[in-house]
Amino acid sequence: MATYKKRGYKPNTKEEQQNSVEDQSTTAEVFNTLDEGASKTEEWVAKNQKYIFIIIGAAALVILGYLGYEEFIQEPKEAEAANEMFQAQQYFDSALAGSSAQSDSLYNLALTGGQGKFGFEDIIENYGGTKAGNLANYYAGMAYLNTNQYDKAIDRLEDFKSDDEILAPLAKGAIGDAFMQIDQPENALDFYEEAAKMRDNSFTTPKFLMKAAVVAIKLGEGSTAEEYLTRIKNEYPDAPEANQVAVYLGQAQAMQ
Structure with a gap:
C-alpha cells in the first residue's frame, strides 16, 4: 500500500532518513538526465x-x-x-x-x-x-x-x-444504353448491373434492375433475370417497373 506523507513531514528513524536521501539522489539524477536531454535537443536544433x-x-x-x-x-x-x-x-x-x-x-x-x-x-x-x-x-x-x-x-x-445519388447511376446506366444500341448486350448488362448496385433508391435501382433483367433474358440467362425481377417485385413494389415484372418473370422462368 502506498504511504502518503504530509508536507513538512520530517523522517524520524535512521531508515527513513536513508530513504529520504536516496529519493533526493534519484530525483537529482532524473533532473540531470532531463537537463542533458534538453541540452542535446537544443544543440541539435541549433x-x-x-x-x-x-x-x-x-x-x-x-x-x-x-x-x-x-x-x-x-x-x-x-x-x-x-x-x-x-x-x-x-x-x-x-x-x-x-x-x-x-x-x-x-x-x-x-x-x-x-x-x-x-x-x-x-x-x-x-x-x-x-x-x-x-x-x-x-x-x-x-x-x-x-x-x-x-x-x-x-x-x-x-x-x-460523381457521388450523386441519381446522376451517378444514370450515367452508368446510359453507358449500358449506348452498348445496347451498338449491339453489345454483354457489355450493356455489365453496366446495368453496376448502375443498379451503385445506389439503393426507388428510382434508379428498379430502373436498371429491369433493364438488366431484359438483357439477361436476351442473352439466355433466365436465372439471372429471375433474380433481378424478384428483387423488383419484393423490394420496389411501388416502382413503375414492378408493373412489368409478371410478363418478364414468366419468360425468365420458362428458360430454365
Missing part, C-alpha cells in the same frame, strides 16, 4: 535550424499556395465555367422538351455552343478541372446518346465522376 526553417517555410508556402489557388484561381474559374455552361444547359433542356425534329439541332447547339457561348465540348476543354467541366461530361454524353453518336456518348459518360 545545428539544424537552417533545415528546420526551410521545412517549415516550405510547408507554409504549400498551405498558402493552396489557399491562394482556391480563392484567387479555382473559385473564379468555377464561377466562370458555370456561367459559360448556362446557355448550353438551356439548349439541352429545350432539346428534351422539344419535338424530335428540333431536338437534334438543339443537342448539337448544346454540344458546340451558340449565341457566343461555349457548348459542352468547349466547357470540357477549357474548364476540365472544374465541377462544371465534370458535369459537362454528363450532359455531353447524354446529348451524344440522344443523337445516336454512341461511341462518343460512352467516352464522355465514362469521364463523368
